[in-house]
Amino acid sequence: MWGTKRTMSQPAVTYELVASQDKARRGILHTPHGSVETPTFMPVGTVGSVKGLAPWELKSMGAGVVLGNTYHLHLRPGEELIARRGGLHSFVAWDGPMLTDSGGFQVFSLAALNQITEEGVAFRSHIDGSKRFLSPEESMRIQKALGADIIMAFDQCPPADAERSMIEAAMGRTTRWLDRCIAALDSPQQALFGIVQGGIDLELRVQHIEEICSRDLPGFALGGLSVGETNEAMYEVLEHTAYRLPSDKPRYLMGVGTPRDLVEAVAQGIDMFDCVLPTRNGRMGTAMTSEGRINIKNARFAEDDGPLDPECPCPTCTTFSRAYLRHLYQAKEILVMRALSEHNLWYLMGLMERCRTAISEGTFDQLLADTRARWPLASERAQK
RNA sequence: GGAGGGGUACCCAAGCGGUCAACGGGAGCAGACUGUAAAUCUGCCGUCUUUCGACUACGUAGGUUCGAGUCCUACCCCCUCCA
Numbered sequence: 001m002w003g004t005k006r007t008m009s010q011p012a013v014t015y016e017l018v019a020s021q022d023k024a025r026r027g028i029l030h031t032p033h034g035s036v037e038t039p040t041f042m043p044v045g046t047v048g049s050v051k052g053l054a055p056w057e058l059k060s061m062g063a064g065v066v067l068g069n070t071y072h073l074h075l076r077p078g079e080e081l082i083a084r085r086g087g088l089h090s091f092v093a094w095d096g097p098m099l100t101d102s103g104g105f106q107v108f109s110l111a112a113l114n115q116i117t118e119e120g121v122a123f124r125s126h127i128d129g130s131k132r133f134l135s136p137e138e139s140m141r142i143q144k145a146l147g148a149d150i151i152m153a154f155d156q157c158p159p160a161d162a163e164r165s166m167i168e169a170a171m172g173r174t175t176r177w178l179d180r181c182i183a184a185l186d187s188p189q190q191a192l193f194g195i196v197q198g199g200i201d202l203e204l205r206v207q208h209i210e211e212i213c214s215r216d217l218p219g220f221a222l223g224g225l226s227v228g229e230t231n232e233a234m235y236e237v238l239e240h241t242a243y244r245l246p247s248d249k250p251r252y253l254m255g256v257g258t259p260r261d262l263v264e265a266v267a268q269g270i271d272m273f274d275c276v277l278p279t280r281n282g283r284m285g286t287a288m289t290s291e292g293r294i295n296i297k298n299a300r301f302a303e304d305d306g307p308l309d310p311e312c313p314c315p316t317c318t319t320f321s322r323a324y325l326r327h328l329y330q331a332k333e334i335l336v337m338r339a340l341s342e343h344n345l346w347y348l349m350g351l352m353e354r355c356r357t358a359i360s361e362g363t364f365d366q367l368l369a370d371t372r373a374r375w376p377l378a379s380e381r382a383q384k
Numbered sequence: 385g386g387a388g389g390g391g392u393a394c395c396c397a398a399g400c401g402g403u404c405a406a407c408g409g410g411a412g413c414a415g416a417c418u419g420u421a422a423a424u425c426u427g428c429c430g431u432c433u434u435u436c437g438a439c440u441a442c443g444u445a446g447g448u449u450c451g452a453g454u455c456c457u458a459c460c461c462c463c464u465c466c467a
Contacts, residue, residue, distance in 0.1 A: 042419095044419075044420065045420095046419095046420050047420085051420080051422095051423090052423090067419075069419085069420080072420080072421090099419095101419050102419090104419075105419045105420090106419095106420095106421090108419090109419090109420075109421080110421070113421085125421095126421040127421080152419075155419095157419080195419090221419080223419065224419095225418090225419095226418040226419085227418085227419095228418095234418095252419090253419090254418095254419035255418055255419040256418060256419085257418040258418065261418070273418095273419095274418095274419055275418050275419080275420095276417090276418070276419085276420045276422090277417075277418050279420085280417060280418085280420065280422070280424085281417065281418095283422080283423050283424085284416085284417065284422080284423080284424070284425095285423095286416095286417080295414085295415085297413090297414085298413090298414080299412085299413070299414095330412095332423075334423070336423095337423055
């Protein structure tokens with residue numbers, strides 16, 4: 001009873017700092033469904049499934065938090081149906097921590113299908129064309145029904161090429177919507193994270209951080225990045241903003257990313273990431289490996305008997321040859337999509353683990369240098 | 385033996401006098417993918433050339449025509465039906 005009471009009075013999700021090196025930091029994210037070591041990469045399971053992978057496979061690679069998406073799950077199968085089955089954890093058979101995105105990203109990615117007003121966003125369902133409406137209150141209601149440990153504020157995510165005036169408008173709206181999310185929230189076992197916008201303008205970013213982080217929330221995210229800007233621009237934003245996020249709360253960089261992006265962001269003090277890249281690229285035939293990016297479709301792998309990544313301990317790499325994986329891709333066999341997706345996630349899980357270890361051991365700058373060498377940016381490749 | 389249909393690039397296939405190096409598919413080759421409308425999308429795909437362009441091509445050999453994958457003749461193959 002005492003324990004229960006104490007837990008009830010604490011935020012659902014807390015951050016515990018374990019070690020740091022310069023701005024990079026190692027910690028533990030405590031949630032009602034278990035604790036996760038950070039920095040951490042969170043696989044994306046938009047419609048209630050990390051595409052191609054079963055929960056036990058995610059478990060075996062050490063996945064911590066898994067994502068779901070408010071917009072997609074609202075359209076299908078509907079949050080009420082999920083709630084009747086005990087919530088998202090129970091429905092998708094993931095007993096670890098979960099996070100649901102608010103639908104804010106769909107304001108960006110489905111821009112052609114929606115209309116934004118102060119009240120919220122009118123969507124045209126991409127599934128059947130029906131009219132839908134998402135607002136901060138509606139997003140909170142849906143996310144409460146889904147029951148994830150971490151829920152995201154409903155924000156407006158403008159594209160990278162948006163005009164300054166539009167960025168500013170999105171910032172103001174995102175702040176007002178955040179306050180409405182806070183007001184609508186009535187599930188103490190869920191942790192609401194605020195989202196910072198501001199494009200790649202450093203002043204606007206800093207301004208919006210001050211706005212968003214003045215709210216008492218258990219975690220904060222940088223949104224509106226990796227939406228079309230250059231990597232260099234994103235790094236600059238991270239360098240000038242990540243450290244300004246509250247140090248006693250988890251910092252989440254949404255929608256990132258590539259191995260290089262992840263390590264660069266860890267260097268700036270980011271703790272959490274999510275990205276569709278490992279699974280999408282896996283389905284499309286590209287793999288992240290210790291030798292850099294590999295396109296398994298390439299003819300040069302037709303008779304390559306070696307593993308996808310010689311340094312990787314994952315099931316794909318310890319079981320299949322490149323020649324076989326390429327054959328599976330050519331033959332359009334679904335196994336290769338699973339195998340590459342699983343490998344890519346293992347790669348990022350391993351990368352995050354190396355970050356944590358390096359931070360503890362004070363060797364993170366070496367890892368950063370190594371990552372920069374292995375994963376050059378397009379501009380760096382062009383120079384070379 | 386008779387009647388009919390057909391042979392087009394790696395494969396399937398359109399084409400019915402010029403605008404055809406030849407529509408479409410497939411295969412092949414390469415690229416893209418960052419809070420997932422994605423097992424998707426883009427480019428190349430006769431040879432040589434970065435481009436312009438040149439050359440070789442529509443079963444084979446002739447012919448008609450200013451011009452033929454497209455028309456005519458012969459021949460060689462394939463398929464269907466009748467004997």
